[in-house]
Structures are given as C-alpha cells and as structure tokens.
Amino acid sequence: MSLKVIGAGFGRTGTHSLKIALEMLGFAPCYHMVEVFSHPGQSEMWEAAARGDVIDWQALLGPYKAAVDWPASYFWRPLMAMYPDAKVILTERDPEAWYKSMSQTILEFMKVDADTIVDPVARAQRKMGKLIVSEKTFGGRFDKEHVLDVYRANSEAVKREVPKDRLLVFDSPDGWKPLCEFLGVPVPDAPYPLTNTTEEFRARAARR
Numbered sequence: 751m752s753l754k755v756i757g758a759g760f761g762r763t764g765t766h767s768l769k770i771a772l773e774m775l776g777f778a779p780c781y782h783m784v785e786v787f788s789h790p791g792q793s794e795m796w797e798a799a800a801r802g803d804v805i806d807w808q809a810l811l812g813p814y815k816a817a818v819d820w821p822a823s824y825f826w827r828p829l830m831a832m833y834p835d836a837k838v839i840l841t842e843r844d845p846e847a848w849y850k851s852m853s854q855t856i857l858e859f860m861k862v863d864a865d866t867i868v869d870p871v872a873r874a875q876r877k878m879g880k881l882i883v884s885e886k887t888f889g890g891r892f893d894k895e896h897v898l899d900v901y902r903a904n905s906e907a908v909k910r911e912v913p914k915d916r917l918l919v920f921d922s923p924d925g926w927k928p929l930c931e932f933l934g935v936p937v938p939d940a941p942y943p944l945t946n947t948t949e950e951f952r953a954r955a956a957r958r
Contacts, residue, residue: 753833757818758826759841762851764817764922770943781817793878798822
C-alpha cells in the first residue's frame, strides 16, 4: 500500500478530526500521532528519521493510506517525493486560536523531562515528540511570537512548494464539501467529525 494523502499541517489544526474523516472516506488506516502510542518501536524509527538516519519507510508507513499530524507532517517534503501521486492537505486554523490550543496541550507536555518517565515505551514516545516538535520544529523556543512565526512559515512553505493541483488548504469548519471534491469521493451522510478538544487531549495525556 502507498500513501494517498499527506498531511502537512501542524498538530492542533484539526488533524485528529481529519484522520477520522479520511478513514470514513475510505483512506484507512490513517497515520496520526495516536498511532505511535499503540505501536511500540515506531517512536524510535521516527526519531532516527528526524536525526537523518536512513529508515525503512515502507515498514513504517506501508500499511497506511494517509498520514496526518506530527510526526508524519514534519516529513511532508520527503513524503511528497516518495509518493508523487499523493495529495497534500494543509490543515490551518486561526493562528491565535491555534496557539492557545497548542500552549494548553502539546507545548505544556513538551516541558516534561522524558528521562523522568519510568515506562520505556512512554519515555521513547516523549523523546521522539520533543525532538521532532520541540527541537526540530520550534528550535526549543516556545515564546508566542516565535511559535506563531514558525506556524505561519510552514503554511507559506507548503503553499509555495506544493503544486496547486496536489494541495488543499483546509480548516475543519469547512466540512465535507471541499475535502470530498479534492479527493474525488462522495460526501458521507454523516456530520464532519469534530474530535480531540483541548480537554480530551489533556485527559488522554494524563492517562498515559
């Protein structure tokens, strides 16, 4: 199997809702950060890729038809080259609303020292997340102006580099219509999924 859809948007831009939506449209399974939590050993592969090591991408993403959210979205450029027929979805939302969500979820948990986590699987997951999100994406800086600058720069790069016929810029409130038109599939007879609120994210992270 090869990827049909590549997500290039940052976490907290409706990527979990998009994962569910894509799976409802037949692009299942769809990779998302939540997959890391149920597949021990994948964290180390993503971390190796982020460090520039050669990894077996087919072993990592071979079973999936789509990939959205971190860690996969960090690699949107090599994934585009690897899967030249795949379409790219850039999820966006209002920058101020996005930053508020990020600061209350992902950025907060980035502050936890991975070495203090006893469980080895959870520790590997946190190390990978800190490397890709904290260090590689934001350069270890979480001040609001910098984080928003990085967010905007990624969106601008995607819009500049991805051919227009391969790209959809998407915000969850847009609903099914633009997504289904872009992917060439019928609109489902069900509401567009809205999942993974700040409260849901924090509850799930606390359980882990």
